[in-house]
Amino acid sequence: MGWTMLATLAVLVSAAGAPLRQPLCEASAEVRRAIDEATPPGALEADFERASSSLRAVRERFPQDLFAHARYQDAVFDGGTEGHLKRMLREYQQLSAEHPQETLYEYLAGRARLGRGTKKAVRAMERILEREPAFAPALRTLAEIHGSAAFGDAAKERVEREAFAALCPGSQIARRPSPLPERSRLLGGAGFAGDGRSAERGASNADQREATAEEIGRALQADQARLMRIRLFDWYSEETKARELLDAQAECWKAWRMTVEHHRRVSDLAKADALLAEMEQRLVTLQRDPRSALYRLAARTVLGLYADAKDPQRLRDAFDRLRRSLGQTPNPAHAAELDRLQATLVARE
């Protein structure tokens, strides 16, 4: 018998007023209160280790409460590292093995794979529903999965949603994955346009002009952390991951440019020069990659900063160095870009 039919059966059984078991729709008030106390708003973002530790304590206080466990799992999904995610999966696999006859732990072990091995999570939920068609959490989880972009299946989702609603009227079904953190406003968040324009856009923004090195670093860190929320999960396609990675790299060039400008603004020229030299080395690395999508942006950024220094000799020297290194791995497109830049920037001088 298919899981869809079982889900329909669950609705019918529920409608007949003969629930198979307590439907497990929402956390009890006591558990909800404990969870809220453990993770006040912003706690997970501020200090994941501390907040997740508090949630583990809630879990230990209510070891058989599904919602205490689920909240901990969601916290790890939203803020954990690869290491935390792995540990969570191990924990729930072990719990399931220690409680072989208990649907609660089987469910939690399956749920621990959300976004990490989502197809396996689906199979785990389906197995549970074959045995217990009215196990509402599994219906809820399946509806979440089939409502996602990556694993979307509108027909299945509708059936699961209806079956869950019948068992748990008024209960909500979460969106998967959780919304990503916004890209940092400081670095523009415009995305990579492939030509350097995105990284140059917003340069007139007052926040960006005034940003300190520390603020820029934090913004870069936040965007790298956002990238981790994408990289580690199968909610996102390989294409999306590649695009986001490129965006993150493009943001680096913008961040470094802003940092050099900051150092110059506060007359810390030694730091500005050191960072610019480091950027030039990275550009040399890109020169060796014939397929580099960021070469143009990088070259414009580095050479633009040399030009901004109003030292024509330094600018010429930089062009000379780049041409020499390009000579070791000739690339007509990169050479043409240098020609274009030289025409523009030297003319500006």
Add this chain to the structure above:
Amino acid sequence: MRTTRVRLLFVLLFSFMLARGALAQVDPGPRGGPANAGGPLAGLSAAEQGLFNDARDVFAEVDSVSGGIAGEDGSGLGPTFNANSCAACHAQPAVGGASPHPRLGQVLRPNPQVAFATLDRLTGRNQVVPSFIRVDGPVREARFIRNPDGSPDGGVHGLYTIAGRVDAPLSCTLAQPDFAGQLAANNVIFRIPTPTFGLGLVDNTSEEQLIGRFNNTATARAAAGIGGHFNTNGNDGSITRFGWKAQNKSLLIFSGEAYNVEQGVTNELFPTERGGVESCEANPTPEDHSHLFNGASTTGTLTQMSSDAVSFANFMRLLAPPADTTNTLTEFNGRALFNSIGCNLCHTPTLVSEESIFTNQTNVVYHPYSDFAVHHMGTRLADGVSQGNAGPDEFRSAPLWGAGQRIFFLHDGRAGPANGGILRAILEHSSPGSEANTVVNRFQALSPGQRQDILNFLRSL
């Protein structure tokens, strides 16, 4: 009268200095001119040269934690690390070599390990450059001799952690090891990068030949008080030949081990993240692996589909040996003396590769100047670390090919431009318990000019 006396004193002093200069031997220093290394083996096919070029690019790839930092496209760095690229440390005189130096040699680059304390780090989150890492010093890894409970350690402890880097997980707070405390407790030893030129030939040399050549010198070695034995693999008993204690079986194992230990990149050979700090583990393991897909396609070049570790090994397999420049009378004389006093008993000049899968690489005669055996090197060089069958004071006879362009010598880089270079390295071979004592005594019994010839010869390798 006073003026005459001053003049006489000056003349005497000048004469003394002149005589001393003529008599004393000095390391000529790293050879200048072209690198004479870093290219592919001679005679490779076009396809093999293409593979070499592709693999060299991977060897030079820079890693960040997740690949999200521009110019650091590789991923998997940390949680602990000594470097972010193979080529950062294997640099002098060309990619594949050894530690660079800011003012000497071909590449003229400072020790890259200094920059890793600040590279990509948040304001106020820089790490400390350990006291044994200097801008003009050797690239080093640090090993602790003992664990806190007194049991043997011997493992590498990364100089830096990813904590504080902009691309580290926000929750990662892993601190650097307490190097100052460990140094104070005399619990730290160092290793420097070994050059990788020509290692494909070594990889492709039969055990029978290594053993045969070793046995051929048994009588002469015994006469010079030299023993030695091969380090061997604990599983199949075969000879291991790479690394300072010849602890690694193959170039592939060497690649996988170094990728994991030096850069913190887990791979198919060493799949376990070191350190076990969940909050700093940023990637699924192994971080480096074979590829089923190349973009959307299931096909690609060998390098596109291979793991980085395999590409590193391919680069080294196809990397030519350094070309010597021995051509002057003093260098030829030095070579003869090198052999006559018995240096060659361990630093065996010549080996021959066996059947090769690569074009024109079968039966290649090459000159590594090593027997690839390990020897007791005495109390002065002993580092207290055992690896495989190599004991606390045993080291592989370091291959001397390319020595002419190396900046630092001995396993921990203790000999370098600041203290006599290659001459210091020779003298350090001698201490109680060293199998090299007799040969070093013979070296010291040579005339200064003869000793200089040997140094000149070594700098021509």
